[in-house]
Amino acid sequence: MSGRHAWIDASAGVAGDMLLGALLDAGADISVVQAAIDAVAPDSVRISTTEVTRAGLRARKAHVAALTGSPPHRTWASIRTMLTGLDQPVRDPAISVFARLAEAEARVHGVAADDVHFHEVGALDSIADVIGVCAALHDLGITSVSCGAVAVGSGHVRGAHGRLPVPVPAVAELSRGWQVFAGGDGELATPTGMALVRALAEVCEHLPPMTLDVVGVGAGGRDLPDRANVVRVLVGAAAGGDGxxxxxxxxxxxxxxxxxxxxxxxxxxxxxxxxxxxxxxxxxxxxxxxxxxxxxxxxxxxxxxxxxxxxxxxxxxxxxxxxxTPLERLFVTVEVPGGTIAVKVGHRDGVILQAMPEFDEVTAVARAVGRPERVVLQQALSAAAERGLVTGNRLAC
Incomplete structure (x- = not known):
């Protein structure tokens, strides 16, 4: 893996502000996060954090304060237009998150995805959560994400459509194909949090082997007596040397x-x-x-x-x-009658282990000069051998 890996511990649930708090706690620059949000909704939202405790554990609480009046309910089509102001490394994952939400809500309510009204998810604070998480991941240099099983809760909650079972329908839809468990009473996973997991995490897995760099802890709004209401993000380089x-x-x-x-x-x-x-x-x-x-x-x-x-x-x-675990590799161009062919050389510590002509180029030369491919291939191998590109030789400096 080039870059850094982040593993999300959602064993106590997950919400957008909790994941944002964990990434800010892991070292993401809050000014970078704020700038990304301002690119979409300028002068509308202010991000801040405070240190809190949850069941005796230190955590960082992300606060998303709206600077305008009540935001309108937005459709997926309108949110997609808003996101065009973001840079590509933040825009693409943010679009993926909202696309997941739109597809889940569309299935739940039986409407087209572009016509989905996000209600609470369309509010400025939820938009800030999604953009903030994507910007924080990019700022931390995180190039891959995985997550463990998610606690989704149990019981009932009251939402925009009345009393709903937990997990709420959108969370249940987003959870398809992922490992989930109840984990406690109440709503422990929100639609925004679950969409972030499903869009950003490539695999559901236990903590993978890694050289751990930093642990970020993000707090939920409630301090529960029986469990720490937090999301943890463990960031580091995957174990395994240069693999x-x-x-x-x-x-x-x-x-x-x-x-x-x-x-x-x-x-x-x-x-x-x-x-x-x-x-x-x-x-x-x-x-x-x-x-x-x-x-x-x-x-x-x-x-x-x-x-x-x-x-x-x-x-x-x-x-x-x-x-x-790839071999180091380079390409060396050799000349054959009628053209040139690149030879892919695989080596370890400067010792050649593999040297093979690129067959597409062998085919191109064979067609151009009207010779059989097997003849051109042999000519390329001979030319490579003349350059010393054979198994066991050391690469020339």
Whole structure:
């Protein structure tokens, strides 16, 4: 993993202001957060924090003060327009969070996503929570996020639509596919908090191995006698030396026209996946099928997931974290009759372990000069060997 990883402990619940408080407690610059909010709603919201205790534990409480009168209820379409003023590293995750909310509310109320009225979520303080969290993550240099099981609460609460069961319908919808548990009485997870988890966290997991850098603790509004009403964010570098974190996204598919698979795989690679492949399998009732496997960076998972749902017939995907340990690599260009070909060289501590011509370039030269690919490939390997690019040799300085 390049950058930093953040693991969210939502075992006592999660809300937008709690997660924002935890990230500010972890060292995010409040002025950076305020500037991002001002880019969307200038002179409308002021962010501040105070240190509090929750069940005897120190925590930071984020306060979001509206500087204007009662904000209007907003639709997802209007909020999406408001977010265009943000820089891309903050805008994209913020849009993803609100898109999750819109889809959940649309399903709950049976309306189109663009027509969803967010009520409390559309208020300035909730918009500030979402933008503030996304800006804080970027300010901290966090490039990947995961989260444990979320406590959602139990019982009933009163909302804009009257008395509602806990978890409230939007939280229940957002929780699909995630590990959740009751965790206590009352509403412990809000729609905004759950949407932040689902849009920003790539995987649901226990605390992953990491070299821990800092722990941020964000407080909820109530100080409960039986549990600390906090969200914790643990930030650090994933363990494993120079390896790189990745996510394996998979789906079993038995009813897709096989002529469509090449386009599906090509599209995944164009989105930035490190690799994508098919494995023949036999499913229930003896049906022949394929497992689609995609290896990608955590930040690419949402795009990969959307591509799979849009371009295959699967009803679900599974995701699991993986560790990658790549060789150092470089490209060396060699000359062959009729053109040049890049040779990918994999090495460790300066010793060559792999040297292989890029086959697309072999194919291009073969077509251009009218020679068989196997001949051009051999010429490229010979040219590489003349340059000393063979297994066991040391790289020339």
């Amino acid at each position: 790189a974190d990745a996510v394996l996204v998979e789906a079993n598919v038995d009813d897709l026209d096989p002529r469509l698979w090449p386009g599906v795989l090509a599209g995944l690679l164009e989105l930035g996946a490190a690799d994508a492949w098919l494995t023949p399998i036999v499913m229930k009732k003896g049906r022949p099928a394929h497992t689609l496997s995609v290896l990608c960076a955590p930040a690419t998972v949402p795009r990969v997931r959307d591509h799979i749902f849009e371009n295959t017939t699967t009803l679900g995907v599974r995701e699991s974290p993986r560790r990658k």
